[in-house]
Amino acid sequence: MSIVRGEQGRLELGGIELAAVVRDTGVGTPAYVYDLTGIVAEAEALHRAFGGASHLVAYAVKANSAGPVIRALRRAGCGADVVSGAELALALECGVASDAILFSGVAKLDRELDAAIAAGPEGIGAIQIESVEEIVRVSARARAASRRARVSLRVNPAASLEALATHAHIATGHDDAKFGIAKADFSHALALVAASPDLELTGLSTHVGSQFTSTQAYIAAARTLFHLVAEVRPTYGSALRFVDTGGGFGVDYGTGCRVSPSDFVSEALAVQRSFGLDDLALYVEPGRALVAAHGVLVASVVQEKSTPHGAASGARRRWLMIDAGMNDLLRPALYQARHRIEAIDPVSGPMATSASWQVVGPVCESADDFGVHELPAAAPRLVAIRDAGAYGYTMASRYNGRALAAEVFVEAGRVVASRARALDAAWVRDRADLGVVDP
Numbered sequence: 001m002s003i004v005r006g007e008q009g010r011l012e013l014g015g016i017e018l019a020a021v022v023r024d025t026g027v028g029t030p031a032y033v034y035d036l037t038g039i040v041a042e043a044e045a046l047h048r049a050f051g052g053a054s055h056l057v058a059y060a061v062k063a064n065s066a067g068p069v070i071r072a073l074r075r076a077g078c079g080a081d082v083v084s085g086a087e088l089a090l091a092l093e094c095g096v097a098s099d100a101i102l103f104s105g106v107a108k109l110d111r112e113l114d115a116a117i118a119a120g121p122e123g124i125g126a127i128q129i130e131s132v133e134e135i136v137r138v139s140a141r142a143r144a145a146s147r148r149a150r151v152s153l154r155v156n157p158a159a160s161l162e163a164l165a166t167h168a169h170i171a172t173g174h175d176d177a178k179f180g181i182a183k184a185d186f187s188h189a190l191a192l193v194a195a196s197p198d199l200e201l202t203g204l205s206t207h208v209g210s211q212f213t214s215t216q217a218y219i220a221a222a223r224t225l226f227h228l229v230a231e232v233r234p235t236y237g238s239a240l241r242f243v244d245t246g247g248g249f250g251v252d253y254g255t256g257c258r259v260s261p262s263d264f265v266s267e268a269l270a271v272q273r274s275f276g277l278d279d280l281a282l283y284v285e286p287g288r289a290l291v292a293a294h295g296v297l298v299a300s301v302v303q304e305k306s307t308p309h310g311a312a313s314g315a316r317r318r319w320l321m322i323d324a325g326m327n328d329l330l331r332p333a334l335y336q337a338r339h340r341i342e343a344i345d346p347v348s349g350p351m352a353t354s355a356s357w358q359v360v361g362p363v364c365e366s367a368d369d370f371g372v373h374e375l376p377a378a379a380p381r382l383v384a385i386r387d388a389g390a391y392g393y394t395m396a397s398r399y400n401g402r403a404l405a406a407e408v409f410v411e412a413g414r415v416v417a418s419r420a421r422a423l424d425a426a427w428v429r430d431r432a433d434l435g436v437v438d439p
């Protein structure tokens with residue numbers, strides 16, 4: 001666990017005091033701070049879960065696309081799962097081998113497909129095809145490039161939303177989702193791929209959602225996938241190298257998570273074996289589970305506010321207004337997610353008495369609200385929003401003219417990279433100059 005309260009009572013991440021990190025780097029707040037050592041330890045634990053089985057941990061870059069994170073995970077033996085041409089270029093730039101890159105997503109542009117087909121000696125590991133229509137497009141792009149494109153077909157197992165048991169916005173493996181090839185269209189899709197001399201079917205995959213706190217839905221989807229693979233392999237599977245059960249391993253945001261990433265892997269491996277498919281490599285695409293717990297968003301308290309609370313006589317609500325908002329960390333507004341918030345300075349003396357604070361950001365939206373938290377009754381100076389290493393900075397925007405947050409990377413207890421918060425002036429220039437015709 002990389003976030004702890006040290007002996008002096010100060011909050012630490014990766015063995016270094018958060019207040020000192022922000023002060024000494026001078027990056028300003030809000031600032032994301034990440035512990036690369038913790039991230040690498042997650043990857044190593046996951047690799048161990050495979051035992052000797054052939055596998056690829058294709059890190060889902062969308063969760064946290066910072067170069068230091070991708071490079072650290074590459075050094076820890078991970079590949080990458082990307083969902084845009086820009087993420088593909090980034091993974092390659094960070095040294096991820098083209099072979100170890102998967103490209104998922106439903107509306108890949110021709111130029112993005114071209115880049116995937118052109119990468120490395122044989123193109124990327126696999127373009128994950130998400131519709132029958134896309135097969136025709138990938139085939140045409142490969143032909144134009146005079147290359148064979150390595151592809152996998154992503155099946156949508158049509159699970160029910162209830163069975164997926166996660167927030168509807170992050171459930172992808174159901175009938176109403178835009179993702180994947182419907183089971184009913186699967187044989188048609190396979191026949192199309194087989195008929196194309198420009199495509200090589202190297203894998204079959206699924207990804208049914210995110211933040212699963214039990215293995216049930218994940219393993220049910222894996223079972224559906226393995227069943228299909230076993231069925232079609234004699235006819236279409238000569239080039240098959242892998243089966244890919246996707247990402248989605250849940251993390252503990254404070255309310256518990258009964259399972260670890262390794263549980264997903266060991267159960268999936270057992271089911272794979274039971275279908276006699278253990279000669280194929282097992283690919284997984286975790287994002288959140290590798291990075292979420294090893295990042296925090298440090299924010300300064302700007303001011304407090306007290307207002308009458310409901311009709312109860314004399315009751316008042318205490319608002320803690322911080323300089324991080326929904327533009328920095330969208331998850332609470334987008335998914336009603338709750339992140340634990342803690343005071344960074346020692347919680348002792350007058351700070352030891354706690355009070356319920358409604359923690360809100362500066363953005364002009366009522367959704368810019370991080371919920372009610374028990375924090376010192378005397379408003380703290382700095383707070384840490386925990387478990388913000390995944391889907392934090394990558395979802396940030398400049399809404400309300402707010403600068404993007406600073407980022408600091410810690411490894412083995414010391415800062416190895418940092419970037420200050422962007423300047424307001426850069427945003428002003430960018431917006432003001434729009435439409436100005438060059439003289």
Ligand code: PLP
Nearest residue numbers: 060104210247248285286287288
């Ligand atoms: N793979 C695909 C295709 C995805 O869309 C996602 C995210 O939604 C992931 C992997 C990573 O999911 P998670 O961060 O939950 O592991």
